[in-house]
Amino acid sequence: MNRLLKRLINRHLSKYDDHQEIKDFIDGIENILEQQKEERVFMDRTLTLSSNEFNEINASLKENLAKNKKNQLYLEKLIAKQNALFDASTEAIFSFNPDNVIEKLNQAAIDFLNLDAKVINSGEVLTCDLFMDRLVNLEDFSKDIQVIRDNELAEVHGFFDTVDQRTYEFYSVPEVIDGDLFGRVWCCRDITDVRKNEALLKHQANHDALTDLPNRSLILDVLNHAIKMGQRHNSKVGLLFIDLDDFKKINDTAGHQEGDRYLIEFANRIQSSLKSGDIIGRLGGDEFVVILEDITEISHVIKIIERILKLCKVPFYIKDKKYYMSCSIGVSLSPEDSISSEELIRKADMAMYQAKGAGKNTYHFFDKELDKIALNSVLIDGQLREAIKEDNFVLHYQPKICLKDNSLCGVEALIRWQKTPNELVYPDDFINIAEKNGLIRDITNWLLSKACQTLKQWEGTSLANISMSLNISAIDFADPLFIEQVFQVIDDHKINSALLEFELTESSFFNDIKSVQEKITKLKSKNIKLAIDDFGTGFSSFAYLRDMELDFLKIDKSFVLGMHDDEKSKAIVKSIIDVGINLGFKVVSEGIESQSIMELLAKEGCHIGQGYHMSRPITEALLFQFAHDILDNE
Ligand code: C2E
Ligand code: CA
Ligand code: CA
Numbered sequence: 001m002n003r004l005l006k007r008l009i010n011r012h013l014s015k016y017d018d019h020q021e022i023k024d025f026i027d028g029i030e031n032i033l034e035q036q037k038e039e040r041v042f043m044d045r046t047l048t049l050s051s052n053e054f055n056e057i058n059a060s061l062k063e064n065l066a067k068n069k070k071n072q073l074y075l076e077k078l079i080a081k082q083n084a085l086f087d088a089s090t091e092a093i094f095s096f097n098p099d100n101v102i103e104k105l106n107q108a109a110i111d112f113l114n115l116d117a118k119v120i121n122s123g124e125v126l127t128c129d130l131f132m133d134r135l136v137n138l139e140d141f142s143k144d145i146q147v148i149r150d151n152e153l154a155e156v157h158g159f160f161d162t163v164d165q166r167t168y169e170f171y172s173v174p175e176v177i178d179g180d181l182f183g184r185v186w187c188c189r190d191i192t193d194v195r196k197n198e199a200l201l202k203h204q205a206n207h208d209a210l211t212d213l214p215n216r217s218l219i220l221d222v223l224n225h226a227i228k229m230g231q232r233h234n235s236k237v238g239l240l241f242i243d244l245d246d247f248k249k250i251n252d253t254a255g256h257q258e259g260d261r262y263l264i265e266f267a268n269r270i271q272s273s274l275k276s277g278d279i280i281g282r283l284g285g286d287e288f289v290v291i292l293e294d295i296t297e298i299s300h301v302i303k304i305i306e307r308i309l310k311l312c313k314v315p316f317y318i319k320d321k322k323y324y325m326s327c328s329i330g331v332s333l334s335p336e337d338s339i340s341s342e343e344l345i346r347k348a349d350m351a352m353y354q355a356k357g358a359g360k361n362t363y364h365f366f367d368k369e370l371d372k373i374a375l376n377s378v379l380i381d382g383q384l385r386e387a388i389k390e391d392n393f394v395l396h397y398q399p400k401i402c403l404k405d406n407s408l409c410g411v412e413a414l415i416r417w418q419k420t421p422n423e424l425v426y427p428d429d430f431i432n433i434a435e436k437n438g439l440i441r442d443i444t445n446w447l448l449s450k451a452c453q454t455l456k457q458w459e460g461t462s463l464a465n466i467s468m469s470l471n472i473s474a475i476d477f478a479d480p481l482f483i484e485q486v487f488q489v490i491d492d493h494k495i496n497s498a499l500l501e502f503e504l505t506e507s508s509f510f511n512d513i514k515s516v517q518e519k520i521t522k523l524k525s526k527n528i529k530l531a532i533d534d535f536g537t538g539f540s541s542f543a544y545l546r547d548m549e550l551d552f553l554k555i556d557k558s559f560v561l562g563m564h565d566d567e568k569s570k571a572i573v574k575s576i577i578d579v580g581i582n583l584g585f586k587v588v589s590e591g592i593e594s595q596s597i598m599e600l601l602a603k604e605g606c607h608i609g610q611g612y613h614m615s616r617p618i619t620e621a622l623l624f625q626f627a628h629d630i631l632d633n634e
Contacts, residue, residue, distance in 0.1 A: 006030070092168075092188040094131065098181060102126040112188065131186075134162050148172065152181050159191075166192040208282040210260055211267040219281035219289055223341035226293045227334045238292035238301040241330040241348035242270065242308070245360040247286035252512065254318045265316055266325055273307035289345065295333070305329055305363045312361070328355035329363035337366050377433045383419070384430055388442045392418045395450055396617035399626055400469075400588065400610045403602040408630050410467040410501065412590075412610065413451055414617045415443070427471075435475050444476045448486060451500070452493035454620070459495075462627045469501035469531060474508040480515075483522050490526065498527035501552070506538030509548060520549055531588065536576060545583050552608075553580040557591025560611070564597065577604045 009026060086093055086104075092112035095104040105113075110120060113130050135141055137160070144158035156172040168188045175183035206218035214222065223239065230237045244266060251259035263286065270280050270288060279291045290308075292301060312325040330352025338344045347366040355364040387393065397411040417425040434440040451470055458464055476482050490497045502523065509516055523530060531552035532545075536559055545553075555576050562569030573589070580587035589601045592611030601609055615626055 089187075090190075092186075092190075094186045094188075095175065096128060096184045096186070098183065100128040102128065102130070103183065109188075136161050136163055145172070148184075160188075166190055167195050208284075211264055211282050213267055213288075214279065214281035216281070216283050219279075219283070219291070220341050220345075222279050222281075223291055223344065226291055227339050227341060227344070229293065230334055231339065233294070235293070236295040236336075237334040237344075238290075238295045239332045239334070239344045239348045240290040240292070240301075240305065240308075240363075241332075241345065241352040242288040242290065242327050243329075243352050243356070244286035245326040245328055245356070250318070250323065254321075258318045262316060262318070262323070262325070266312075266327070269311040269314070269325070270308055273304060273311055278304075283345075289348070298333075301331060301333075302363075305331070309361065309363070326361040328352050328360050330355055330366065331363060332366040377436075380430055380433050381437050381439075384417075384434060384437075384439055387417055387419070388439060388446070391446070393443070393446055393450075394418050394424075394619075395447075395454070396619060397468075397623045398610055398617040399615045399623070400608050401614050403598065403606055403609045406630070407634070408466060408627055409608060410469060411623065412469045412471075412503070412617075413447070413454075414471070415447060431473070435473055440473050440475050441479065444473065445485065448489045449493075452489050452495050455495045455499055456493050462624060462631065465499065466627070467499045467501050467529065469503050469529075471533065472502045472504055472508070474505060474510075477504055477508040477516075477519065478511050483519055486523070486528070487526065498529075501529040501531060503531045503533040503554065505533050506535070506541070506544075509544045510539075513547075517548065524549055536572065542579070545579070545585075551586060552588050553583075553585040554588040554590055555606075557589075557611070560589050560591040560597065560601070561593065563600065564594070570600075573601070574604055577601075577606050581605055 086106045089106055090108055092109035093106045094102050094109050097103050105126070110117075113126075113134065115126075115130070119126075132138065141158070141160045144160075145156055147154045147156055153174045153176065155174070157170070159167060159169050161167050167190075169191045170186060170188045172184060172186045174181050175185060206215060207213065208215045223237070226237045229235075244263075247259070247262070250262050254262075263282075266286075267280065267282065267288065270290060274280060274290065274292075277293055281289050281291075283289055290304075292304060295301060308327070308329065312327060314325075315322045316325055317323070330348040330350060332338070332344045332348040332351060334344055337347045351364045351366040354367065355362050358364060394416050395413045396416055397413055399408055400410040400412060401407070402409040415427050415431075417427075417430055419425050431440070431443075434443050447470055451468055455468060458466065479485075490500075520530060529551040530549075531554050532550055533554045534556040535553050536556045553576070555573055559569045559573050559576070563573055577587050586607045587605070588608040588610065589606050590610045592598050592601065592609045592613045594613055598609055598611075598613055618626065
């Protein structure tokens with residue numbers, strides 16, 4: 001209690017000193033006052049404490065506020081960024097609320113819906129109907145998005161087409177917070193051009209660039225399908241393998257551009273002779289195929305082929321020059337020939353070769369016997385490669401006799417394949433195959449070396465100065481490296497090249513005339529002699545007989561063999577001898593099998609004879625014997 005107040009009370013109450021009650025009362029007041037004092041001190045302390053705490057909280061709040069502001073700025077930036085992205089996206093993006101009302105959409109989406117800016121700004125409610133109105137094939141779309149109806153949190157990806165014939169790819173993703181759906185976003189990308197490009201690439205991979213016809217790979221697919229359908233419906237599939245005759249000539253004489261035009265025109269002509277379901281394709285070069293489905297009668301196939309061959313008869317003009325298209329067609333049928341598309345093509349191809357062999361501009365059905373021969377040729381192909389590696393060839397020699405004095409004037413070297421020590425294979429059984437598979441070059445190489453080596457060995461023997469003729473395939477003669485190869489071998493063996501004679505068939509002269517003539521001139525520069533072999537069986541054009549610098553004309557043995565009992569053959573042989581002599585050739589007859597024919601030929605003026613009557617082709621040892629015998633007889 002305040003000391004002044006206490007002293008004042010004590011002074012005034014001193015007279016009631018003994019009054020205990022008042023004393024107690026004063027003590028009580030004093031106590032209360034004392035208590036109040038303590039409370040005030042406590043309050044003071046509490047107040048000081050609270051104020052500190054408040055300051056602290058205040059500071060923390062301030063700090064939080066600053067942080068929040070930063071966060072808010074960050075979020076605002078993020079939203080602005082996302083909005084920019086959203087607007088810049090070329091994909092149409094829609095955000096729907098759970099009631100299927102469009103809440104947000106970007107510019108691409110506005111364009112997609114064909115909406116006016118006014119509508120957007122008017123605040124009009126944009127429902128999902130606006131979106132659905134743009135779509136076609138709603139049933140397909142509805143199927144695609146059934147998942148969403150089953151599960152509102154599902155993500156969906158799919159495609160739809162629009163009324164303006166565009167194709168879109170879409171993604172639909174739910175908007176979810178803590179498992180609660182609050183909307184759905186749709187992103188729609190226009191893939192029309194992508195699809196078009198894909199289709200274009202696919203088309204290019206399956207079509208030939210020049211004619212735009214299906215190429216081999218597509219043809220195989222279509223053919224496979226046709227074969228399966230044929231089996232199911234019990235009908236046949238016909239496959240035509242069509243090869244232009246002498247297309248190379250067009251290309252060589254008129255140039256590739258005209259050649260291309262020719263191919264396109266040819267393809268169009270075939271196309272126009274087919275009905276809508278039939279398919280034509282180009283395998284490459286001048287080879288085409290036609291797939292004929294649903295064939296019940298073979299006559300139907302023949303009718304189409306005849307239509308094609310007839311259309312070829314219409315002339316085709318290249319720079320005012322008239323050309324006639326002609327083609328050879330091979331036919332195979334499924335199921336009888338095969339139910340494999342590759343096999344069917346192979347067999348039609350083989351039949352086409354038969355059509356070529358039958359004089360071109362015609363057709364031929366696949367023939368099983370032919371197939372056996374072809375399979376055999378595959379077998380021979382492998383063995384022949386082996387034979388070349390192993391050097392399993394020998395030469396036999398057939399003497400050529402000068403008909404004026406029966407002297408030995410030369411030999412024809414004829415190759416044989418020594419397949420096993422006891423088995424000789426004759427050239428007719430392997431040269432064709434070697435010409436087709438390219439092995440002929442190796443064989444001719446062997447022939448040239450062997451011939452030169454032999455001529456060298458004969459120097460200083462009874463066979464010295466005997467000329468040796470070699471059969472050169474048209475393929476070898478066409479090879480630009482052939483002449484060099486010949487000169488090289490001659491140099492290597494250092495032989496007298498005037499003893500070499502090349503027998504060429506007429507087909508060797510059909511290539512580019514200028515280059516043929518150049519080759520002939522080069523060979524002549526080394527004194528190598530040249531003969532036309534098998535004369536009378538090919539085109540027997542007199543033009544090259546006149547223009548080319550050749551030495552011998554060899555009448556084909558079929559005419560000479562026929563002279564026995566066929567007057568016509570006799571007449572032909574006589575005329576060939578006359579023509580040959582008049583054009584300055586030395587005429588050679590092969591295939592002389594009797595004394596009478598030999599005498600007859602000699603009488604007609606034929607210079608040289610060759611045949612079984614004088615000698616069959618024989619080994620080198622027997623040839624020496626033959627030469628001695630002749631000398632003994634002289
Ligand atoms: P080619 O050039 O017409 O050769 C003549 C063929 O007629 C030879 O058959 C020969 O044996 C046969 N011959 C000869 N005289 C008579 C006869 O009086 N009567 C009968 N019926 N036939 C006779 P070869 O040796 O089987 O040769 C067949 C063909 O193979 C040759 O026909 C030739 O075109 C080709 N050839 C042979 N050797 C080679 C070669 O080394 N290279 C090339 N590319 N072809 C060759
Ligand atoms: Ca010959
Ligand atoms: Ca011949």
